[in-house]
Amino acid sequence: MTDVSNDVREFASQEYQYGFSTDLDTDAVPKGLSEDVIRLISAKKHEPDWLLEWRLRAYRHWITLEEPHWQNVHYGPIDYQDIIYYAAPKPKPQLASLDEVDPELRTMFDKLGISLAEQERLSGVAVDAIVDSVSVATTFKRKLADVGVIFCSFSEAVQNHPELVRPYLGSVVPYRDNYFATLNSAVFTDGSFCFIPKGVHCPMELSTYFRINAADTGQFERTLIVAEEGAEVSYLEGCTAPMRDKNQLHAAVVELVALEGARIKYSTVQNWYPGDADGRGGIYNFVTKRGKCAGANSKISWTQVETGSAITWKYPGVILQGDNSVGEFYSVALTANHQQADTGTKMIHIGKNTHSTIVSKAISAGHGQNTYRGLVKTLRSAEGARNHTRCDSLLLGSDSGAHTFPYIEVKHPSAQVEHEASTSKISEDQLFYCRQRGISEEDAVSMIVNGFCREVFKELPMEFAVEAQRLLSVSLEGSVG
Amino acid sequence: MTTVTSTARTSATAAPTVAELLSRLGFRPSGPSPAWLTQARHASLGWATARGFPTLKDEDWKYTRLGPLLDVPFERAGDGDGAGRRVSPAMIDALTIDAASTRLVFVNGLFAAELSLLTDLPEGVTVTNLASVLAEGGAGLEPFFSRPFGEYDHAFTAINTVLAEDGAFIQVAADALITAPIELVFLSDAHGPPVMANPRSLILAGPRSRVAVVETYAGTSGGVTCTNAVTQVVLDEGARVEHYKIQDEPDAAFHLALLDVRQGPGSRFSSGSVALGSKIARNEVRVRLEGEGAEAGIDGLYLPRGDQHHDNPILIEHAAPRCTSRQLYKGIVDERGHGVFNGRIIVWPDAPGTDASQTNKNLLLSDHAEVDTRPRLEILTDDVKCAHGAAVGALDEEALFYLRSRGVPYEAARALLTYAFARELLDLIESESLRTHVETLVAGRLSTDSDGTGAHSGD
Numbered sequence: 001m002t003d004v005s006n007d008v009r010e011f012a013s014q015e016y017q018y019g020f021s022t023d024l025d026t027d028a029v030p031k032g033l034s035e036d037v038i039r040l041i042s043a044k045k046h047e048p049d050w051l052l053e054w055r056l057r058a059y060r061h062w063i064t065l066e067e068p069h070w071q072n073v074h075y076g077p078i079d080y081q082d083i084i085y086y087a088a089p090k091p092k093p094q095l096a097s098l099d100e101v102d103p104e105l106r107t108m109f110d111k112l113g114i115s116l117a118e119q120e121r122l123s124g125v126a127v128d129a130i131v132d133s134v135s136v137a138t139t140f141k142r143k144l145a146d147v148g149v150i151f152c153s154f155s156e157a158v159q160n161h162p163e164l165v166r167p168y169l170g171s172v173v174p175y176r177d178n179y180f181a182t183l184n185s186a187v188f189t190d191g192s193f194c195f196i197p198k199g200v201h202c203p204m205e206l207s208t209y210f211r212i213n214a215a216d217t218g219q220f221e222r223t224l225i226v227a228e229e230g231a232e233v234s235y236l237e238g239c240t241a242p243m244r245d246k247n248q249l250h251a252a253v254v255e256l257v258a259l260e261g262a263r264i265k266y267s268t269v270q271n272w273y274p275g276d277a278d279g280r281g282g283i284y285n286f287v288t289k290r291g292k293c294a295g296a297n298s299k300i301s302w303t304q305v306e307t308g309s310a311i312t313w314k315y316p317g318v319i320l321q322g323d324n325s326v327g328e329f330y331s332v333a334l335t336a337n338h339q340q341a342d343t344g345t346k347m348i349h350i351g352k353n354t355h356s357t358i359v360s361k362a363i364s365a366g367h368g369q370n371t372y373r374g375l376v377k378t379l380r381s382a383e384g385a386r387n388h389t390r391c392d393s394l395l396l397g398s399d400s401g402a403h404t405f406p407y408i409e410v411k412h413p414s415a416q417v418e419h420e421a422s423t424s425k426i427s428e429d430q431l432f433y434c435r436q437r438g439i440s441e442e443d444a445v446s447m448i449v450n451g452f453c454r455e456v457f458k459e460l461p462m463e464f465a466v467e468a469q470r471l472l473s474v475s476l477e478g479s480v481g
Numbered sequence: 482m483t484t485v486t487s488t489a490r491t492s493a494t495a496a497p498t499v500a501e502l503l504s505r506l507g508f509r510p511s512g513p514s515p516a517w518l519t520q521a522r523h524a525s526l527g528w529a530t531a532r533g534f535p536t537l538k539d540e541d542w543k544y545t546r547l548g549p550l551l552d553v554p555f556e557r558a559g560d561g562d563g564a565g566r567r568v569s570p571a572m573i574d575a576l577t578i579d580a581a582s583t584r585l586v587f588v589n590g591l592f593a594a595e596l597s598l599l600t601d602l603p604e605g606v607t608v609t610n611l612a613s614v615l616a617e618g619g620a621g622l623e624p625f626f627s628r629p630f631g632e633y634d635h636a637f638t639a640i641n642t643v644l645a646e647d648g649a650f651i652q653v654a655a656d657a658l659i660t661a662p663i664e665l666v667f668l669s670d671a672h673g674p675p676v677m678a679n680p681r682s683l684i685l686a687g688p689r690s691r692v693a694v695v696e697t698y699a700g701t702s703g704g705v706t707c708t709n710a711v712t713q714v715v716l717d718e719g720a721r722v723e724h725y726k727i728q729d730e731p732d733a734a735f736h737l738a739l740l741d742v743r744q745g746p747g748s749r750f751s752s753g754s755v756a757l758g759s760k761i762a763r764n765e766v767r768v769r770l771e772g773e774g775a776e777a778g779i780d781g782l783y784l785p786r787g788d789q790h791h792d793n794p795i796l797i798e799h800a801a802p803r804c805t806s807r808q809l810y811k812g813i814v815d816e817r818g819h820g821v822f823n824g825r826i827i828v829w830p831d832a833p834g835t836d837a838s839q840t841n842k843n844l845l846l847s848d849h850a851e852v853d854t855r856p857r858l859e860i861l862t863d864d865v866k867c868a869h870g871a872a873v874g875a876l877d878e879e880a881l882f883y884l885r886s887r888g889v890p891y892e893a894a895r896a897l898l899t900y901a902f903a904r905e906l907l908d909l910i911e912s913e914s915l916r917t918h919v920e921t922l923v924a925g926r927l928s929t930d931s932d933g934t935g936a937h938s939g940d
Contacts, residue, residue: 398830399830403858407853411851413846413847414875415873417871419854419870419871423868424867
């Protein structure tokens with residue numbers, strides 16, 4: 001028992017491996033938020049009037065809102081006037097090839113194990129690398145263009161495809177949605193846009209790496225993915241961030257739209273700076289992610305592995321509007337040291353025979369606090385709706401906490417909704433069994449935890465599954481054995 | 482007892498504040514009660530006034546709209562004594578399980594001695610009404626009225642402390658084993674303006690004692706009533722208490738209740754409740770496991786139909802090592818009924834070895850029925866075994882088909898399967914006479930269709 005406690009203490013003190021910051025010249029607007037700052041952001045990005053108007057509407061609504069405090073996480077007050085709302089690496093001439101990418105930037109990605117060149121040659125993954133708020137390099141564009149897929153930065157999409165952006169922007173997460181989504185709507189600087197036309201199966205996994213670089217720069221990304229009738233796409237998002245003392249706010253918005261028969265798979269590995277062993281610093285990850293199965297027979301699937309951030313607060317959800325549509329949510333959330341996570345999903349059943357599956361695995365170590373909060377709602381129209389929810393929590397250490405807050409609201413008698421959850425510490429028997437066979441305690445715990453998360457990992461695309469397992473093992477290092 | 486105070490409400494739409502409601506109910510802070518009680522009432526008044534009524538934004542009240550209750554201009558209930566009283570001994574007999582058992586009857590929260598039966602009390606138990614204990618100074622009762630306000634408290638429990646005058650008082654001596662259930666009957670009776678009653682009961686079980694208590698809530702139809710009841714139970718080391726509650730108030734009634742339980746080491750508490758009546762009923766149960774190795778089993782059945790709303794907020798706190806708790810709540814929701822389960826388990830850091838489980842199952846019988854369920858776990862230590870589950874669904878089509886293929890008519894098959902769903906809970910009732918009594922009530926409810934029209938999802 002004491003062994004385990006020691007292990008856990010060591011685990012909890014695991015250092016952040018990706019804590020470094022690269023010195024890039026940053027072109028930033030002054031601190032603070034006002035209509036002028038929003039106009040400035042919009043002007044810098046040469047945005048059309050409708051978008052500026054939309055931002056301003058969001059801002060005017062935002063100033064009437066109060067910051068929510070119902071969530072089961074605790075943090076000091078955020079000074080919204082002390083944030084730089086726009087920072088872009090100094091403009092560079094248009095790049096013709098990867099060789100022209102800033103070598104410093106390349107080195108940074110190399111350190112993270114995401115060499116763009118390697119990626120292009122070996123893994124077949126198109127990477128839209130985002131440093132701070134501006135897309136720097138985009139690969140595989142030509143290949144994607146051949147099949148009609150548009151995959152570009154949000155700003156480019158606004159310039160080149162406004163007719164595709166405008167009808168869908170805010171259609172899933174309206175600018176009035178919630179405090180942080182509204183803030184994002186007012187000040188978002190960039191993000192990714194992805195459009196898969198009717199009947200097209202995207203020939204490769206789409207991937208974006210987000211990175212927070214300049215100190216004191218909150219990141220306000222906005223991602224929009226639209227899959228037309230019968231289209232299919234798998235999208236990967238992964239994050240690491242440099243070590244900072246001051247908390248950094250990240251309030252992103254992700255919107256997914258699936259028309260009739262479309263399928264969208266969205267996977268995330270999040271490993272932002274979690275703060276030091278005493279809970280100082282670290283990223284506030286307050287994200288609004290939502291998908292809409294607008295057409296019949298469509299499917300949206302969220303998979304997330306959350307190991308970073310001081311505070312993770314997000315509920316990727318699916319609005320199941322089309323008949324027979326399917327929503328899925330698979331999640332692994334690990335909190336160590338003083339990390340806090342309040343995450344889960346929302347499944348809103350509107351159409352007939354809509355199905356949803358929720359699998360959540362939470363691991364708490366050290367002083368980590370992990371909360372699953374999920375809403376399953378079936379409206380009166382949702383005849384034959386079906387949901388199954390499974391959420392399990394694993395506790396490592398007596399100071400850790402695991403909380404489960406499901407909300408189930410059913411208004412149709414033919415709906416079937418089931419929820420099961422369990423919470424326990426790591427099994428002494430399993431540990432003993434492994435150790436008896438000569439497996440070190442650390443390896444045994446890592447193995448058991450990986451087994452605990454297997455159901456979720458198998459949903460990840462291959463590249464991510466490997467990274468996710470590595471992340472989890474790294475996070476568990478020192479915690480055990 | 483005719484303290485009709487100002488009923489003037491400037492606007493018909495705005496809900497009253499706590500202070501307005503209390504002034505209408507006639508709070509008399511300087512009654513003949515002990516000084517500590519007056520002080521506790523003042524403290525509760527101040528707290529409730531500052532806090533205000535709960536709203537849908539309060540997590541524990543999220544699914545219960547209080548508007549219909551707060552809109553009613555309630556007055557303080559008199560004891561219904563005299564010409565107007567419509568409660569007869571025959572009515573009490575119909576509500577009790579055993580005509581010979583010890584019983585206390587309260588009308589609008591006030592003791593009705595002539596309807597009660599307190600002869601042949603077994604040895605080792607005190608059964609009386611709270612007012613008589615308070616009249617003698619209420620020695621030792623101060624802690625029950627002066628508990629510090631916590632996160633879970635709300636205006637209604639505080640209002641009960643401000644206004645409570647009477648209720649049951651049951652004290653069981655160490656090692657006393659009381660085999661026959663003690664029955665408490667609470668009747669609401671309004672034949673004039675709407676009235677609100679605030680009964681307060683105490684059940685104190687000494688070390689290694691055993692007792693069973695049945696609370697029945699019913700009323701006369703016609704008027705509008707609100708029962709705002711608080712029952713506090715304390716189990717000493719090794720005590721065993723079975724608590725049952727039958728809530729069958731008229732359809733126009735409002736029912737708010739709190740059962741607050743504190744358990745000592747090795748004690749065992751079980752609670753079984755059946756909710757049949759009321760327009761809006763909220764049956765709150767809070768159990769705090771304070772002694773090592775205590776066990777609690779909290780079960781409930783709710784059967785809202787018509788426009789009824791049944792809310793079941795449960796809070797179980799594991800505050801000592803190696804305690805066990807189990808919850809099983811089932812809802813059968815018909816017509817436009819609305820069932821809510823709001824179960825919460827908190828395992829505090831100093832409660833290693835906790836074993837807690839929580840199950841909620843719901844059957845929806847009509848297109849307009851609604852169920853909201855929230856089984857919540859909050860766990861602050863690692864050496865625990867906790868599980869919860871919730872399910873919502875309709876009757877099994879295959880089982881229905883099976884019965885019909887064997888010649889059982891549709892309605893009968895449906896009633897049979899619905900009753901089978903409830904049966905699991907009824908089987909948990911230990912006392913046979915009580916079980917038969919509850920079975921009759923539930924079967925009676927399930928075999929009658931209040932509107933008789935085919936509002937159900939057909940085959």
